[in-house]
Amino acid sequence: MCSVQQPQFTILHEPGDKDSDICGRDVLTCRLIALLIFSILSVSSAAPAQDVVGSITEIEGVAHLQRAGHTFNAALTMRIQMHDKLLTMHDAHLAITLRGGNQLALAASSAIVIAFQRNDTHEHVEIDLLAGHLTSIVRSGAFPGITVRTPNAVAAVNGGEFETAYIAGKSCPDSPPCLSYTDVGVFEGIVQVSNPTNPQNPSVQVKPGLETAVPCELPPTSPAPFGMRELGMPQYH
Amino acid sequence: MLSQASCQALKGLLDFRTATITLFVLALLGNTAQASPYSDLFTITMPEHLSLTISSSGYGSDAYDTTYEGFELEQSVTRFVGLIGRVSAYQIYRGDGFNTPFPFGDTDLFARGTPRNYGRFEGGIDLLPFQGTSIVILGGKDVGDSETPLIDAEFSSWILFHSAHPINLSSNVVCYFQSETRNTSRIDLRTVAFATGKLMLLIGAGGAIWGGGGSDLQGQAGPEIGVFLNTWRTEIDLQIGYGGNPHTYGLISVAKHFGWDE
Numbered sequence: 179m180c181s182v183q184q185p186q187f188t189i190l191h192e193p194g195d196k197d198s199d200i201c202g203r204d205v206l207t208c209r210l211i212a213l214l215i216f217s218i219l220s221v222s223s224a225a226p227a228q229d230v231v232g233s234i235t236e237i238e239g240v241a242h243l244q245r246a247g248h249t250f251n252a253a254l255t256m257r258i259q260m261h262d263k264l265l266t267m268h269d270a271h272l273a274i275t276l277r278g279g280n281q282l283a284l285a286a287s288s289a290i291v292i293a294f295q296r297n298d299t300h301e302h303v304e305i306d307l308l309a310g311h312l313t314s315i316v317r318s319g320a321f322p323g324i325t326v327r328t329p330n331a332v333a334a335v336n337g338g339e340f341e342t343a344y345i346a347g348k349s350c351p352d353s354p355p356c357l358s359y360t361d362v363g364v365f366e367g368i369v370q371v372s373n374p375t376n377p378q379n380p381s382v383q384v385k386p387g388l389e390t391a392v393p394c395e396l397p398p399t400s401p402a403p404f405g406m407r408e409l410g411m412p413q414y415h
Numbered sequence: 416m417l418s419q420a421s422c423q424a425l426k427g428l429l430d431f432r433t434a435t436i437t438l439f440v441l442a443l444l445g446n447t448a449q450a451s452p453y454s455d456l457f458t459i460t461m462p463e464h465l466s467l468t469i470s471s472s473g474y475g476s477d478a479y480d481t482t483y484e485g486f487e488l489e490q491s492v493t494r495f496v497g498l499i500g501r502v503s504a505y506q507i508y509r510g511d512g513f514n515t516p517f518p519f520g521d522t523d524l525f526a527r528g529t530p531r532n533y534g535r536f537e538g539g540i541d542l543l544p545f546q547g548t549s550i551v552i553l554g555g556k557d558v559g560d561s562e563t564p565l566i567d568a569e570f571s572s573w574i575l576f577h578s579a580h581p582i583n584l585s586s587n588v589v590c591y592f593q594s595e596t597r598n599t600s601r602i603d604l605r606t607v608a609f610a611t612g613k614l615m616l617l618i619g620a621g622g623a624i625w626g627g628g629g630s631d632l633q634g635q636a637g638p639e640i641g642v643f644l645n646t647w648r649t650e651i652d653l654q655i656g657y658g659g660n661p662h663t664y665g666l667i668s669v670a671k672h673f674g675w676d677e
Binding site: 405409 | 570
């Protein structure tokens, strides 16, 4: 029969040893340091609730999220934080549901940065559209206000649905010498559109079914029916 | 005859010398010290744009029935000029009417009792002098049961473009060069009745005048209604009216637009 060997331990310190006191203090120090490190990591990895502005609820194709100098692949249910930059590649689209139920739909080859403005009574969503097309669905309710800013236009609404596009490098149909312009088309609600590059420019109210263009530093054009540019003569032949 | 006068005017417009002088004058205007709206007359558009329109229409009346299918490609060149190619197929089931390309009075042609089928190939230019206005000039030829050469000119302009109810005036003249063949002119006037984010409703009136080739001048006209579906970039137009040999008629067309930046 085989004998069972007992495991052997080497006792390094006995209680009461001077070395043991040192080890005890080191252990306490180590524990304190570990607790401190853990706290720092917890703070840095889990954003405070108020900095989370929404989450990705739909994604197709390739999209990226830029945060604090790092770039991540955007994924479904990913949380969006304040000042995150979202970019969609060619043939991609992204849908985001914000705090309060407002929704954003980002088309292909587009980029936005989302921020919230807060005061004592309510929050207001501000979105910087850097390029491409963005559809905003704003539900009247807890967070009814939404502002979309492009390099040459500001579109603001309290409840409604509208589409904003910033196009650079292409001649504006309403002012051909201008090679960067903003288009705002309204599906629901009334959107106030202005050009902040020149404070003297009058703003324009765009009602449902109408769209306006903001060419370069010029004021917004008078609204015209959505899709006008596509139409010509009847196709009887 | 209105159609003959329209055809004569069209031929005048196509005079090469007239066109050259016009372009030269416009270029001079572009070179004035102050920037002219036509200073980029000869600047290639960037990015280039290609558009495709697929359309189909049907016409029914007491004495004339016909259908049409076709597609049109337009390639932008400059901000003011585009190149157009159009391929069409026509079927005439009975009678003759506003767009019949056959010589008038040749009753044998219509005693056959079977549909007449012909294709049409056209190519030309689209002039865009300012926003909302388009002048298309095409030349081409029919193949099949019709073999007439032709010139096709179209004009479309939006008035009060930046308003809730802009107005569209459009006209079309087709001149056939086969002898004894009639020519045809069409005119439409529409306005945007209302628009939502999903669709646009247009109402108006339109008609056609045709004659020549030994026939009396005939005309037809009536109200029309159209819908443009924004999401689908599709337009549907319907016209009903009365006139000419066809008497009471109905005309419907469906067209879908595509576009790509290159």
